[in-house]
Amino acid sequence: xxxxxxxxxxxxxxxxxxxxxxxxxxxxxxxxxxxxxxxxxxxxxxxxxxxxxxxxxxxxxxxxxxxxxxxxxxxxxxxxxxxxxxxxxxxxxxxxxxxxxxxxxxxxxxxxxxxxxxxxxxxxxxxxxxxxxxxxxxxxxxxxxxxxxxxxxxxxxxxxxxxxxxxxxxxxxxxxxxxxxxxxxxxxxxxxxxxxxxxxxxxxxxxxxxxxxxxxxxxxxxxxxxxxxxxxxxxxxxxxxxxxxxxxxxxxxxxxxxxxxxxxxxxxxxxxxxxxxxxxxxxxxxxxxxxxxxxxxxxxxxxxxxxxxxxxxxxxxxxxxxxxx
Amino acid sequence: xxxxxxxxxxxxxxxxxxxxxxxxxxxxxxxxxxxxxxxxxxxxxxxxxxxxxxxxxxxxxxxxxxxxxxxxxxxxxxxxxxxxxxxxxxxxxxxxxxxxxxxxxxxxxxxxxxxxxxxxxxxxxxxxxxxxxxxxxxxxxxxxxxxxxxxxxxxxxxxxxxxxxxxxxxxxxxxxxxxxxxxxxxxxxxxxxxxxxxxxxxxxxxxxxxxxxxxxxxxxxxxxxxxxxxxxxxxxxxxxxxxxxxxxxxxxxxxxxxxxxxxxxxxxxxxxxxxxxxxxxxxxxxxxxxxxxxxxxxxxxxxxxxxxxxxxxxxxxxxxxxx
Numbered sequence: 001x002x003x004x005x006x007x008x009x010x011x012x013x014x015x016x017x018x019x020x021x022x023x024x025x026x027x028x029x030x031x032x033x034x035x036x037x038x039x040x041x042x043x044x045x046x047x048x049x050x051x052x053x054x055x056x057x058x059x060x061x062x063x064x065x066x067x068x069x070x071x072x073x074x075x076x077x078x079x080x081x082x083x084x085x086x087x088x089x090x091x092x093x094x095x096x097x098x099x100x101x102x103x104x105x106x107x108x109x110x111x112x113x114x115x116x117x118x119x120x121x122x123x124x125x126x127x128x129x130x131x132x133x134x135x136x137x138x139x140x141x142x143x144x145x146x147x148x149x150x151x152x153x154x155x156x157x158x159x160x161x162x163x164x165x166x167x168x169x170x171x172x173x174x175x176x177x178x179x180x181x182x183x184x185x186x187x188x189x190x191x192x193x194x195x196x197x198x199x200x201x202x203x204x205x206x207x208x209x210x211x212x213x214x215x216x217x218x219x220x221x222x223x224x225x226x227x228x229x230x231x232x233x234x235x236x237x238x239x240x241x242x243x244x245x246x247x248x249x250x251x252x253x254x255x256x257x258x259x260x261x262x263x264x265x266x267x268x269x270x271x272x273x274x275x276x277x278x279x280x281x282x283x284x285x286x287x288x289x290x291x292x293x294x295x296x297x298x299x300x301x302x303x304x305x306x307x308x309x310x311x312x313x314x315x316x317x318x319x320x321x322x323x324x325x
Numbered sequence: 326x327x328x329x330x331x332x333x334x335x336x337x338x339x340x341x342x343x344x345x346x347x348x349x350x351x352x353x354x355x356x357x358x359x360x361x362x363x364x365x366x367x368x369x370x371x372x373x374x375x376x377x378x379x380x381x382x383x384x385x386x387x388x389x390x391x392x393x394x395x396x397x398x399x400x401x402x403x404x405x406x407x408x409x410x411x412x413x414x415x416x417x418x419x420x421x422x423x424x425x426x427x428x429x430x431x432x433x434x435x436x437x438x439x440x441x442x443x444x445x446x447x448x449x450x451x452x453x454x455x456x457x458x459x460x461x462x463x464x465x466x467x468x469x470x471x472x473x474x475x476x477x478x479x480x481x482x483x484x485x486x487x488x489x490x491x492x493x494x495x496x497x498x499x500x501x502x503x504x505x506x507x508x509x510x511x512x513x514x515x516x517x518x519x520x521x522x523x524x525x526x527x528x529x530x531x532x533x534x535x536x537x538x539x540x541x542x543x544x545x546x547x548x549x550x551x552x553x554x555x556x557x558x559x560x561x562x563x564x565x566x567x568x569x570x571x572x573x574x575x576x577x578x579x580x581x582x583x584x585x586x587x588x589x590x591x592x593x594x595x596x597x598x599x600x601x602x603x604x605x606x607x608x609x610x611x612x613x614x615x616x617x618x619x620x621x622x623x624x625x626x627x628x629x630x631x632x633x634x635x636x637x638x639x640x641x642x643x644x645x646x647x648x
Contacts, residue, residue: 065360072361077622080615228590229554236506236557240513240549250511255503279620280595287586291499295579295595315579 091300098307111155123317125271127160145304147184154194154218161220162267166283168224171200201266227266228286262288274312276304359408366621367409368570374416377576377601390432395603397440402606406454406488412566414491416584438474445478455487461562462496498586505560513547569593575602
């Protein structure tokens with residue numbers, strides 16, 4: 001905003017010098033008989049008249065004004081761009097520092113220590129969700145990131161982790177991911193590694209590798225864009241079908257009904273959503289489920305990092321839930 | 326308690342800021358900036374969660390009701406139609422807010438009634454921006470007198486077509502989605518032969534599709550396979566508005582709290598601001614707008630590069646076409 005403080009020279013000078021001639025000329029032509037002092041007064045007056053009603057017949061003036069505003073906007077964008085660069089640099093140095101200060105060294109005990117305070121206050125989220133990007137590093141990076149985050153969750157004592165990736169590529173690599181996460185858990189925990197279940201919503205109740213009753217320590221769920229709007233569209237279709245066959249009335253459609261269906265078919269409402277992107281854009285994350293979810297991101301951060309995860313947990317513990325009260 | 330020196334300095338600052346020359350200069354500066362912003366990409370649809378009125382009241386030792394009042398004034402200051410925004414949606418009252426103490430709910434209703442009629446009087450704010458008012462939400466939960474005030478206010482601004490102010494009055498996003506789905510379900514059971522259908526555009530599309538591919542459809546009923554995301558979007562309260570470009574939530578709470586979930590979960594930029602709503606004004610909003618513009622311009626450049634490579638056309642003149 002500081003850039004706008006210099007007065008607008010091109011515009012104001014052009015307005016005062018360029019615009020009197022034409023109206024004056026016509027005035028002079030039509031009122032030749034007027035005494036010179038009247039003309040003088042008119043001239044003085046014309047210079048002070050507001051530009052509003054003259055602007056219509058002044059295309060050049062309008063053009064110049066637009067040019068000028070464009071120039072101002074360009075300057076604003078330029079300065080803002082510089083500011084953003086500086087902010088980015090500052091935040092990155094800060095993030096680097098934090099990631100050196102807080103590093104897990106693949107030791108669950110260290111992670112436990114980092115979240116101990118939160119656990120004592122009972123402020124640890126049960127269900128954490130993350131948004132990852134496939135385009136940034138390809139499949140290998142993606143699975144690697146999933147494994148890392150799973151280990152952090154397991155160490156911190158978070159029971160459910162849902163991983164949102166827009167394209168849904170992870171859903172076709174469930175067994176690969178399961179293997180990768182298991183290996184990583186082994187390198188963190190050694191022999192007594194936590195029990196793990198990896199699955200994706202459409203298959204959830206049908207194909208469970210370990211069987212229904214098995215208790216797990218960490219549940220990893222892969223979700224994608226199709227679990228958002230598309231699942232709601234499918235639900236609408238099902239409900240329409242039932243209504244057409246007279247099984248339900250439209251009045252039966254309630255928030256509770258939809259919530260039950262959505263929770264059963266996809267995921268429940270997460271407590272905390274962690275973004276590893278520099279700003280908050282949800283990229284098609286399931287809309288029904290983000291009602292009261294705490295959305296965390298680190299400004300100007302890009303990339304998965306333990307310090308982001310930890311800061312998210314701390315931030316979550318500090319906030320009070322108010323439920324509209 | 327503020328120290329006397331602090332108090333004094335803030336008073337002198339206020340005095341300086343309200344002195345005619347400074348006021349004139351800030352006004353000119355604001356005009357200049359707004360005119361400049363118009364030249365670039367501007368979000369067409371902006372949503373606000375007006376959060377922090379009560380906290381502001383508490384920290385400034387004023388009545389809660391007064392805090393809400395000031396919040397309403399902040400809204401008037403933050404309305405950004407002049408910068409080229411066409412639709413502003415605000416979260417005024419959540420269905421969950423009915424859980425608040427009764428006297429506060431009643432006071433809020435009174436404020437709403439007064440402000441609605443104030444806003445919409447001839448020559449007042451809404452008229453000046455050429456904006457029409459729409460109330461979104463579960464209206465049947467409201468009292469009769471409030472409903473009447475709403476009716477009157479919408480009626481008075483109906484003729485304005487340059488901009489729209491959506492006020493989400495007793496609203497939650499889940500309720501909105503449920504209502505949309507319920508509407509679709511109920512319209513799917515109405516046979517086509519009966520002419521009145523809730524939304525004319527929808528019934529026409531469904532007839533045409535069911536006529537072309539009538540295999541799954543029960544004769545005379547809506548073809549279920551024709552239901553898409555677009556159908557649901559059309560049944561949202563915001564149907565007809567451009568897609569939501571920017572969502573701003575004040576007071577540092579980083580949650581959507583059941584607001585515009587269907588509309589904002591794709592490409593919308595969501596910004597969480599730390600200031601409380603009564604303190605939010607054009608100077609707080611300007612950086613957000615500029616940031617959005619910078620980002621959008623970068624995005625357009627990337628997209629433009631692809632287009633130029635594909636079509637071989639020149640400079641990015643096509644701004645405003647897509648958005």
